[in-house]
Amino acid sequence: MPIECGRTKAAEAGDMRALRIAATPHVEHYTLGLYGELASRARITLVTLRRFDLPVDQVVTPRVPLPRMRTLLRDLALRSISGSVNVVHANCSAEGMVVPQKDKLVVTEHGFPDPSVVEESSRWFYVKERASLLKLAELGVPIVAISNFTAKELREKLGVTASAVIYHGVLDIFRAQAPRTHPKRHIILWNSRLVRFKEPRVLLEAVEKLRGKASFSARLRGDGPLKREIKVLIERRGLSGTVSLSEPVPFRDLPSLYSSATIYVHTCSREPFGLAVLEAMASGLPVVVPKSGGAYEVAGSAALPFEPGDSSSLAEQLLALMEDPELYEKMSERSIRRAGEFSWKRAAEEYLALYERVAR
Template identity: 25%
Template sequence: MKIAIEAQRIFRPNKHGMDFVALETIRQLQRLDTENEYFIFVGDGPDRCLEESPNLHIVTLRCLSYPLWEQWALPRAVRRVGADLLHCTSNTAPVCAHTPLVLTLHDIIFLEKQTARNPSLYQSLGRLYRRLVVPRVLPRCRRIVTVSQFECDRIRTALGLDPARIVAIHNGYNPRFRPLENCAEVTRKYLPEERYLFFLGNTDPKKNTPGTLRGYADYVRRSAAPLPLLVADLTEQDTQAILRQIGEPNLREMLRLPGYIPNGDLAAVYNGAAAFLYTSLRESFGIPQLEAMASGTPVVTSNTSAIPEIAGPGALMVDPTSPAQIADALLRLETDTDFRREQIAYGLERAKCFSWEHTARELLALYRSLK
């Protein structure tokens, strides 16, 4: 088969979750499958993180906006190469296209009521675009792929889909996330302290940044020697607004705000952290908690949505809306040496249940079933 894969954002320097899912899966398909021919459709960008091979071709399409790229340029380019199948990897797809379609629908958060207003105009416009496009695309999908059984059940129930049309294929994590030594050289780029807590926060309401900071503030008040909190992906302006919102302006002195942390540094940052906070309100999978577990870092995670499915029964889970539970979990990791050791050992074993190779093998089987 000639298989076209949409991976529009994988060459941008500041990649996020869906970008890495597409990139890592494509790399494994490239390694595993020499039978089919792949055409990877990307946007222009400086991070050339994927190389061509005899049966994998990279096609760069340039457009003024993402909607034009996806709705106009992509279907025309796919038709030119004569693809037998188009796999769109990031929730949306061309509304008017004739190539058989596989869609990865990571979640339907954009169809759900928001817990709070999102101050990011970019994220709000993306939400609106998905609300307009996805209902129009779903009827023509040969298969819909999502990333957890939780999300599979939720999508099927909410949208009334035939169970045979949707399948759950778990994500993986990169094996470079593993226990490392001598990480201080990397972590010093982001904060001076050698011991710290780590949180990937942003303004998306589902990430629960205000609730997480409330829990951290409670921990700071109750700990005999509180550790600073390294918060990635959060600007000074947004931080100040959140601290005013939760009534904790003095907490700023305990926060370290480096902005975006490149993926290449994340393994060292996880390793250096005394604990990783993954206290989201809603996730369809949760790659960061796997990365932290695989790095030998204890994780405080949520008991909501797909997170328990991925974290497993032995994980340290809390109600993310309870600041006291977040603080209790951090304090227990800080004061109970045996429990901390057990959580590290559990995380290392749990992470072994997931890999990008397994993801790619399941996806390849799906492609072959559609011949």
Template identity: 30%
Template structure:
């Protein structure tokens, strides 16, 4: 019986304490890769060894198969260049956590010849979501910024292909981590959210919504300041706390914001309800690689106000209101304009729906399959 070729996706981000946007990307891409698999191919996932891997299970995807090392050891091993292969004929790393691909000059001796032959038969593509470790390192831990710089640089020099979500990231990557590996711009998609379910506590009638991890680069401090300048409008934050010790409640007290709702991480059904009830979505980030909440809000018919971070401007495509970063007065003015003008809000909703329709996870998956099939059809 002929052996069935397999694409293995590193799904470790699905098991992270705060999966964030890259966790959502991993899950949606896995689902789409399984649906769009070329004839004869299967899709599997791989994760580090741990007691519970249920959150990484995706319908239609084999696994997750557990690698022999626990999470921290796996991160350290791959960073050090240890050739722990996750299996399969092709590997896609949806974050920079990827198995090493050694340079040909290092393929010496029996081990080198064996490892070199293995890589000659397999393809590796790595998704790089942003260049924040170079452009805004202060919004990450020092260790996290250094690790990402090292792993991304290795990908641009040794992977078979690098995938980025926007041209803005591709351009930044060429400046900060240039390499011979081809870089492909493949945007995210828009998922079909499930039937809405309300959160345990009722939401206010009018609210500005923020969706994302609560961490410094997301501009939540600027948003709290901006909404405190508006009358009769609440601020709803949907997302898990991240690094940086951001305290929205303390920020609200400091700026005199009377109505703040912090929902934490919410399941997709609750997110659907929260999105559909929002008066406007605010995306005040200092830096982004894509900005998936922006696109999901547009798909749900919610007007969007976003910062002038290049990737957000690119993804919005003119369908949102753009404001300068770190400018609470400008953000407040834009939010006030949208909230006070049904005509402006209506135009943004129409433009946003059209813009969101241009993106799909199926299309993203098909383009990633093409990368692996092309790479696997020729010597590495």
């Protein structure tokens, strides 16, 4: 079964930029943002399981009926292409292990692979990722962390020293033109995976404490192993009239999702970065985050912080935003200003500098 190869017009015309890079994708926000910026500065070949709307060459693995066979085909394509490029950028360590020429490799670790904090169904991947990361670090492969918090976790928990910390950017589709005004009724948004690591119960407990104190509703958007448990918890605590639980929205609908809310809440106290927090800030939403982890690092003084895992502390900050129009509008303005400090252009420049060092 052939592997689909896409060629850009520039490639067809024989355009040969200085650096040739093979890369694997990550989430859509990251893939579009980073490789969209890099496309004009280097020759990118994306080795992927699906096609992205990007002006780069793409090798897309075909769909096959056998479990994990498609990933195996992707790995074979990456191995084959790696011999004809200057740099291979893998977005997880397990993918990096596939590359024969480790001296060409750069790996971005989008977190810290700790099998003890994930559900049983995902543990096998974290075990594999952890072993792969330790091996690559031992071989001297440059490891990029996505926040200082993540770099610290890698160093203290695994003994891995990151070669660089490179922040994500935010796509222009999320950027608001003006701060929000204080609404008559609030809609609190939580948008993440429904897993224990993300601590969604903290928000439900805070909502329960706020009952009768303000006019608001809360929306939990996401999917995952805790979905049934969260749904039952909402019903048992009599929160069905206040809290709604729904499926994740497609990437193209995310800007509308943020626009429909008035406050964004993040509850994970060990978040590696917090891309959703950054996008919510860019859209002008006041954000409330735990006083720890990558989300706190990203939001900085633009967020109202609460004590990690403390639903009473979270409820106090939410109530302050809902009751104080001046505070609400000030925090909306701060969100936009803080998000303006993050860009995919800057991230691309930092990655390009790292690629050039590896390619020497």
